Amino acid sequence: MRLTDVQIAILKRIAAEAFGSQARLYLFGSRTDDSLRGGDIDLYVTGLTGTPDELLNAKLHFLVKAKRQLGDQRIDLVFAPAPGQPALPIQQRAAQTGIPL
Numbered sequence: 001m002r003l004t005d006v007q008i009a010i011l012k013r014i015a016a017e018a019f020g021s022q023a024r025l026y027l028f029g030s031r032t033d034d035s036l037r038g039g040d041i042d043l044y045v046t047g048l049t050g051t052p053d054e055l056l057n058a059k060l061h062f063l064v065k066a067k068r069q070l071g072d073q074r075i076d077l078v079f080a081p082a083p084g085q086p087a088l089p090i091q092q093r094a095a096q097t098g099i100p101l
Contacts, residue, residue, distance in 0.1 A: 001027060001031065001032055001034070001099055002031045002032075002033075002034060002036070002039075003027060003031060003041070003101075007070060008101050010066070010069050010070060011025060011041075011043070011066060011070075011101060012025060012101055014062055014065045014066050014069070015045065015062060017061075017065070018058045018059070018061045018062040018065070019045060019047070019048055019058050019062070020047075020048075020049065022047040022049070023045055023046070023047045023048060024045070024046045024047050024100065024101075025043050025044070025045060025100070025101040026043065026044040026045075026046070026094065026095075026098025026099060026100055026101065027041070027042065027043060027044075027098060027099045027101055028042050028043075028044055028078075028093065028094045028097045028098040028099070029042030029076075030042070032097065032099050040073070040074035040075065040076055041073055041074065041075045041076070042076045042078070042094070043075065043076065043077050043078070043101075044078050044079075044080065044091070044094035044095065044098045045077055045078070045079050045080065046080040047080075048079055048080065055079065059077055059079075062077065063075060063077070078090055078091060078094050079091075080095070
């Protein structure tokens with residue numbers, strides 16, 4: 001995994017602030033492969049509650065704080081599907097390959 005312990009702690013803290021303490025983060029995509037370089041930080045978020053508008057506001061809050069604290073990193077957030085909703089292919093991939101932070 002190509003995130004430092006400090007980066008992981010920052011992301012987890014910001015996720016708890018933005019989404020609540022029940023939210024869980026998983027890293028997926030190229031940053032899970034230690035043999036690669038660069039790449040954006042792809043995060044899968046589970047345990048979310050709230051309306052679509054609330055989740056959008058929380059996502060923006062998360063991204064702004066993360067960029068301020070981690071520097072100019074490209075960060076992509078993928079939310080787990082809402083209960084009763086089918087999973088999109090990106091959600092399925094993230095759930096299958098994600099590494100818990």
